[in-house]
Amino acid sequence: MTDTKTSETAPKKGKWTRRAFIGAGVVAGGALVIGVAVRPDNPVERLSPMVARGKGEQLINAWVKVDADNIVTAIIPHVEMGQGVFTSLAQMLADELDADWSKVRILEAPADAKYVSHDIGREFLAPNLEVPAILEPTVGGTFLQLATAMNLQITGGSFSVRGTGQRAMRVAGAAAKEMLIAAAAEEWNVPAGELRAENSMILHDKSSKSAPFADFAAAAAEQGLPNKPKLKSPKDYKLMGKAMARHDIPEKSNGTALFGIDADLPGMKYAAVKAAPVVGATVESMNVDTAKSMPGVLQILNMGDFIAVVADGYWQAQQALGTIDAKYSKTEGDTLNQDALFARYASVLDEAGDEGGDVETEQGDVTEAFANAATKVEAEYKVPFLAHATMEPMNCTAWVRDGKCDVWSGHQAPLMARKAAADTLGIDTDDVTYHNAYLGGGFGRRSENDAIIMATRIAKATQYPVKMIWSREEDTMQDHYRPSATSRFQAGLDKDGNAVSWSNIHTHLFDPQEAPTVPYYNIANHKIRKIDVPTHLRFGPWRSVDHSQHGYFIESFVDELAHAAGKDGYAYRRELLAGSKRHLAVLDKAAEMSGWDKPLPEGHGRGIAFVPSFGTIVAEVAEVDMTGAKPKVKKIYVAADPGFAVNPDGFAAQMESSIAYGLTATLYGEISVKNGAVQQSNFHDYPILRINEMPEVEVGIINGDHKRLGGAGEPGLPPLAPAVTNAIFAATGKRVRELPLSKVDFA
Amino acid sequence: MTVLFRAFAPILVVTLAACGSDPAPGPTEQIVVRESGTEAPDSDATSPAAETNDSLIAAGKAAFNTCIACHVVEKGGANRVGPNLYGIVGQAAASVEGFNYSDALTSSGITWTKEELDSYIANPAARVPGTTMMAGAITDTGRREAIIAYIEDASAN
Numbered sequence: 001m002t003d004t005k006t007s008e009t010a011p012k013k014g015k016w017t018r019r020a021f022i023g024a025g026v027v028a029g030g031a032l033v034i035g036v037a038v039r040p041d042n043p044v045e046r047l048s049p050m051v052a053r054g055k056g057e058q059l060i061n062a063w064v065k066v067d068a069d070n071i072v073t074a075i076i077p078h079v080e081m082g083q084g085v086f087t088s089l090a091q092m093l094a095d096e097l098d099a100d101w102s103k104v105r106i107l108e109a110p111a112d113a114k115y116v117s118h119d120i121g122r123e124f125l126a127p128n129l130e131v132p133a134i135l136e137p138t139v140g141g142t143f144l145q146l147a148t149a150m151n152l153q154i155t156g157g158s159f160s161v162r163g164t165g166q167r168a169m170r171v172a173g174a175a176a177k178e179m180l181i182a183a184a185a186e187e188w189n190v191p192a193g194e195l196r197a198e199n200s201m202i203l204h205d206k207s208s209k210s211a212p213f214a215d216f217a218a219a220a221a222e223q224g225l226p227n228k229p230k231l232k233s234p235k236d237y238k239l240m241g242k243a244m245a246r247h248d249i250p251e252k253s254n255g256t257a258l259f260g261i262d263a264d265l266p267g268m269k270y271a272a273v274k275a276a277p278v279v280g281a282t283v284e285s286m287n288v289d290t291a292k293s294m295p296g297v298l299q300i301l302n303m304g305d306f307i308a309v310v311a312d313g314y315w316q317a318q319q320a321l322g323t324i325d326a327k328y329s330k331t332e333g334d335t336l337n338q339d340a341l342f343a344r345y346a347s348v349l350d351e352a353g354d355e356g357g358d359v360e361t362e363q364g365d366v367t368e369a370f371a372n373a374a375t376k377v378e379a380e381y382k383v384p385f386l387a388h389a390t391m392e393p394m395n396c397t398a399w400v401r402d403g404k405c406d407v408w409s410g411h412q413a414p415l416m417a418r419k420a421a422a423d424t425l426g427i428d429t430d431d432v433t434y435h436n437a438y439l440g441g442g443f444g445r446r447s448e449n450d451a452i453i454m455a456t457r458i459a460k461a462t463q464y465p466v467k468m469i470w471s472r473e474e475d476t477m478q479d480h481y482r483p484s485a486t487s488r489f490q491a492g493l494d495k496d497g498n499a500v501s502w503s504n505i506h507t508h509l510f511d512p513q514e515a516p517t518v519p520y521y522n523i524a525n526h527k528i529r530k531i532d533v534p535t536h537l538r539f540g541p542w543r544s545v546d547h548s549q550h551g552y553f554i555e556s557f558v559d560e561l562a563h564a565a566g567k568d569g570y571a572y573r574r575e576l577l578a579g580s581k582r583h584l585a586v587l588d589k590a591a592e593m594s595g596w597d598k599p600l601p602e603g604h605g606r607g608i609a610f611v612p613s614f615g616t617i618v619a620e621v622a623e624v625d626m627t628g629a630k631p632k633v634k635k636i637y638v639a640a641d642p643g644f645a646v647n648p649d650g651f652a653a654q655m656e657s658s659i660a661y662g663l664t665a666t667l668y669g670e671i672s673v674k675n676g677a678v679q680q681s682n683f684h685d686y687p688i689l690r691i692n693e694m695p696e697v698e699v700g701i702i703n704g705d706h707k708r709l710g711g712a713g714e715p716g717l718p719p720l721a722p723a724v725t726n727a728i729f730a731a732t733g734k735r736v737r738e739l740p741l742s743k744v745d746f747a
Numbered sequence: 748m749t750v751l752f753r754a755f756a757p758i759l760v761v762t763l764a765a766c767g768s769d770p771a772p773g774p775t776e777q778i779v780v781r782e783s784g785t786e787a788p789d790s791d792a793t794s795p796a797a798e799t800n801d802s803l804i805a806a807g808k809a810a811f812n813t814c815i816a817c818h819v820v821e822k823g824g825a826n827r828v829g830p831n832l833y834g835i836v837g838q839a840a841a842s843v844e845g846f847n848y849s850d851a852l853t854s855s856g857i858t859w860t861k862e863e864l865d866s867y868i869a870n871p872a873a874r875v876p877g878t879t880m881m882a883g884a885i886t887d888t889g890r891r892e893a894i895i896a897y898i899e900d901a902s903a904n
Contacts, residue, residue: 292780298780300780302774303775304775423770424771426770456771460773462783682828
């Protein structure tokens with residue numbers, strides 16, 4: 001057996017060709033692959049040609065393979081966009097398998113329906129389904145089919161670890177271990193109960209026999225899939241709960257990591273694109289006199305909704321595109337301006353009055369409670385559209401020939417990308433091979449198919465491989481934006497300052513449905529309504545989705561209630577959360593970490609905010625210095641309960657990056673519309689937080705319930721903005737009711 | 748993890764709407780300038796740089812390629828990641844309208860004489876600590892001179 005050291009741990013990106021898929025089913029050396037037990041059968045034979053073609057590799061089930069050198073490979077049905085999910089999911093699988101972490105490798109699952117993240121589908125299709133035991137391995141078969149049909153192989157919703165990790169990766173690891181042990185028991189002719197696994201070895205203590213997993217891999221694959229593989233309890237965890245080093249860090253540090261934009265093919269050409277500035281308009285005419293004679297230019301395409309220039313090099317394509325003067329069709333959106341849009345929101349909300357709109361949740365009688373309240377508080381808040389501004393601009397490479405298509409990109413839902421390409425061409429999905437790479441940031445932007453569709457259309461017209469890259473200007477001006485929104489609140493307090501009624505009406509509701517609700521606060525009467533106000537702009541999920549608006553709305557208003565009641569923001573929330581132990585523990589921890597009661601220098605303020613989202617409870621305290629011309633956010637204390645942090649370092653990193661992303665939006669983030677077109681275009685007018693503006697961040701983790709995990713990628717974001725604006729109020733007495741802060745005059 | 752989102756509903760709509768739909772439209776206009784694989788014409792022959800007699804300005808224009816990721820020199824041109832440099836020679840620092848300058852540059856009190864520009868682009872962070880101009884340190888004296896000459900010339904147009 002070759003001794004394999006911890007180097008070469010970089011995950012291999014799958015390159016899944018159609019030929020490999022339909023290739024002969026014989027696998028050299030055989031490989032042990034384990035199909036997670038939620039599947040009715042072990043799909044090893046079907047999957048091996050796709051994922052276990054290496055010499056001596058044996059697939060045990062769909063998610064585990066072992067090779068002749070005893071390297072265990074975890075096959076991960078999610079994409080890596082910097083969130084570290086490859087490592088966390090591999091930890092969960094390897095821990096249950098008792099694999100030697102230094103000999104664990106990672107492979108991204110191919111864009112194939114058999115690897116769909118069906119748990120995500122289940123949550124969408126039947127969110128209230130009772131799962132008797134959270135790790136019940138046989139649940140999900142029905143939903144797998146539905147999820148397959150819906151083309152879900154999505155990385156999003158802060159779902160990978162809490163969903164796929166809990167219900168698939170751990171089960172797969174435990175099942176693989178049981179199958180290896182069963183195979184060893186047969187081989188050695190001893191009861192399986194006398195065998196155990198440790199560091200990728202099977203051990204028989206009685207006879208002091210031991211042998212590597214690899215020796216039993218082929219026989220293990222022949223074993224039936226265990227119905228209910230036994231999972232570890234936290235006291236037996238060896239990898240889960242530990243800050244294992246990220247597998248993708250070495251290659252991202254030395255520059256060898258490949259992102260979608262790195263796709264490189266022989267004979268590949270480059271396309272620069274410019275879409276009609278007003279979404280929905282088409283290109284009526286274009287003057288290409290200059291562009292035609294520019295160096296490197298191969299083709300100029302009027303695609304209707306956008307113009308593409310294809311050239312030998314990207315720079316040449318972009319330069320030529322810049323000389324093209326185009327005229328666009330008129331659309332209804334042409335007259336829309338940002339002020340008018342907010343005015344439209346206001347008039348729609350006015351018209352709705354006390355009864356209009358769609359009721360999202362209602363309890364008790366807010367009208368009566370409000371009428372009888374000792375103190376009445378009302379407020380209106382506004383937030384703008386936001387772009388995603390991923391570091392890697394949108395891009396996609398496609399090659400269409402002989403009725404087939406290959407697509408290379410980084411997408412949060414590879415199966416959806418494949419289907420989008422197939423539908424664009426009017427061909428079968430089996431005739432599209434989708435190659436996914438690392439994503440240079442996703443945040444929801446890379447769950448949209450627009451770039452895939454555009455590149456496929458260009459490639460169809462050219463018939464040679466073309467890499468389409470959006471300029472930063474296109475990226476900023478043609479995003480699927482976080483919606484701008486207005487939210488109005490009314491609350492009544494009794495004579496002691498306790499909230500007795502909570503009414504809210506807001507524009508838009510996208511997802512998650514619970515984002516505007518506050519079931520964790522003890523308020524007897526509440527009523528929450530929404531009204532959709534459609535515009536021609538495209539909306540899309542943006543990190544934490546609707547919690548990004550409603551976290552700010554709700555926690556600002558709670559702070560206003562505390563002030564009206566003459567109480568401290570922390571103490572007031574403690575009363576609202578009375579009886580909810582886990583919630584209180586998180587709130588208390590944030591306050592304690594921040595030294596809530598300790599005085600701050602003159603002109604400094606502390607603010608607190610509390611938002612449970614995506615299954616994780618988070619409280620944040622911000623310290624803000626208001627002595628300068630602009631707010632300076634000095635420090636953020638984060639307390640979070642994700643149930644159990646599988647990789648505490650990775651979890652903390654997600655809290656920190658949520659703060660960087662959320663603070664960018666709080667300080668600067670604003671996309672506005674003029675004459676129907678987005679006004680911002682690049683980082684000079686859509687700034688991103690600079691390193692000198694990043695506050696110090698301290699993260700405290702509470703493992704409150706190891707059976708019910710929460711997400712990590714998004715829950716750190718929603719409390720950030722209100723913690724900052726509440727701190728500004730504490731320092732200055734000025735209540736910020738509209739973001740971003742760059743619009744507010746603090747003089 | 749990550750990001751993102753749980754916006755299944757919109758995705759579902761998109762996915763189902765795509766089922767059975769016709770293929771996306773092809774180009775309404777397709778101008779094939781050249782087939783792939785054929786030689787590109789020699790672009791140097793028509794390079795505007797060849798038409799000017801002032802070799803310093805020409806060298807400056809070429810050297811300015813380092814700068815164009817962030818700057819234009821164009822009357823009424825838009826600010827990009829960095830400000831429009833049209834007419835910058837002789838101007839007070841941080842005075843280009845509509846650009847969000849660092850506090851450091853705003854309070855620097857510099858007037859952009861050629862000498863000041865030279866000293867600044869030799870090492871922006873050293874000349875004005877706290878500047879947000881992260882790129883642009885040009886160590887070669889001759890290139891700095893050429894770039895400034897080019898900016899001045901382009902501003903005269």
